Amino acid sequence: MSISVRNASKQYGEFKALDDVSVEIASGSLTALLGPSGSGKSTLLRVIAGLETPDSGSVFIGDKNVTGRPPQQREVGFVFQHYAAFKHMTVGDNVAFGLKIRRRPKSEIESRVKELLELVQLDGLAKRYPSQLSGGQRQRMGLARALAVDPAVLLLDEPFGALDAQVRTELRAWLRRLHDETHTTTVIVTHDQEEAMEVADEVVVMNRGRVEQVAGPRDLYENPANEFVMSFVGQVNQIDDTFVRPHDLELTLEANGTTREAMIERIVHLGFQVRVELVRDDGEHLSVQITRDEAERLELEQGQIVFVRSTRETTFSGS
Numbered sequence: 290m291s292i293s294v295r296n297a298s299k300q301y302g303e304f305k306a307l308d309d310v311s312v313e314i315a316s317g318s319l320t321a322l323l324g325p326s327g328s329g330k331s332t333l334l335r336v337i338a339g340l341e342t343p344d345s346g347s348v349f350i351g352d353k354n355v356t357g358r359p360p361q362q363r364e365v366g367f368v369f370q371h372y373a374a375f376k377h378m379t380v381g382d383n384v385a386f387g388l389k390i391r392r393r394p395k396s397e398i399e400s401r402v403k404e405l406l407e408l409v410q411l412d413g414l415a416k417r418y419p420s421q422l423s424g425g426q427r428q429r430m431g432l433a434r435a436l437a438v439d440p441a442v443l444l445l446d447e448p449f450g451a452l453d454a455q456v457r458t459e460l461r462a463w464l465r466r467l468h469d470e471t472h473t474t475t476v477i478v479t480h481d482q483e484e485a486m487e488v489a490d491e492v493v494v495m496n497r498g499r500v501e502q503v504a505g506p507r508d509l510y511e512n513p514a515n516e517f518v519m520s521f522v523g524q525v526n527q528i529d530d531t532f533v534r535p536h537d538l539e540l541t542l543e544a545n546g547t548t549r550e551a552m553i554e555r556i557v558h559l560g561f562q563v564r565v566e567l568v569r570d571d572g573e574h575l576s577v578q579i580t581r582d583e584a585e586r587l588e589l590e591q592g593q594i595v596f597v598r599s600t601r602e603t604t605f606s607g608s
């Protein structure tokens with residue numbers, strides 16, 4: 290089901306957590322709310338969920354205006370960073386919880402729970418207790434529980450935030466596959482731009498309670514609307530008003546008319562990529578991204594003098 294937030298504002302004392310926010314989330318999409326800590330992501334998610342009432346503005350789920358309605362009337366499923374499971378209940382019973390309180394027939398509950406545990410790849414673990422699961426398994430149980438009641442929208446607030454980097458990467462890929470199977474309209478809050486870019490169809494970039502840009506991952510990276518998005522999404526070098534991505538800088542060993550002299554301060558090997566940290570003759574620091582092959586071909590070394598040139602630069606008017 291689609292979600293439409295229209296001119297929502299929310300203030301805590303003097304602080305504007307949401308400042309006239311409007312977003313349209315397409316039915317069946319996976320949308321990320323991305324922004325730094327304190328930018329209003331959770332507040333927006335909670336306004337969509339009905340856990341928070343906006344001071345002004347409205348929320349539609351599908352074509353229904355749900356603004357004044359409590360969460361249980363909105364057909365939303367949630368998962369938070371620290372998934373709150375019933376500790377004394379088995380995994381199966383936790384997943385069944387929403388169906389039980391809706392008094393679904395026992396046979397339906399059993400088959401649905403089985404199906405959901407398969408979907409989140411926890412089949413065989415129904416009889417365990419939450420404390421016997423790993424962090425990643427617990428978050429997947431949370432997703433199964435949220436999906437059990439067939440929510441119109443699934444709302445995830447930093448669901449993988451408490452997990453270590455490797456598990457987080459796995460779960461991201463898994464969430465994407467899950468979404469491709471279920472097509473449940475999903476909104477995921479994250480402060481991690483890589484997570485947003487990897488998992489989402491659309492990214493809503495937030496900053497100080499406002500929406501800076503809404504775009505697909507590629508477009509966001511290639512055509513950022515402003516300085517904030519340019520520097521928040523992906524790495525960037527800034528010199529005065531000019532922004533250059535690290536891979537839009539070229540290194541050569543010989544000067545030509547368009548290059549500038551720089552010294553290599555540090556070479557960081559990141560597998561396929563190599564990051565070269567430079568300091569220019571005017572003291573500006575630059576980060577350059579090249580492939581391992583390119584680095585080997587140039588035989589780069591710390592302390593060496595090289596020549597650098599940008600192949601693409603971005604400036605924003607009015608800044």
Ligand code: ADP
Pocket residue numbers: 301304305306324325326327328329330331332333
């Ligand atoms: P994010 O999820 O992007 O980190 P939040 O939406 O949680 O940001 O919060 C935005 C700002 O609103 C924060 O600076 C926070 O201090 C403030 N805030 C959030 N909820 C409350 C609340 N219930 N009472 C007071 N201030 C709040």
Ligand code: MG
Pocket residue numbers: 330331332478
């Ligand atoms: Mg938050």
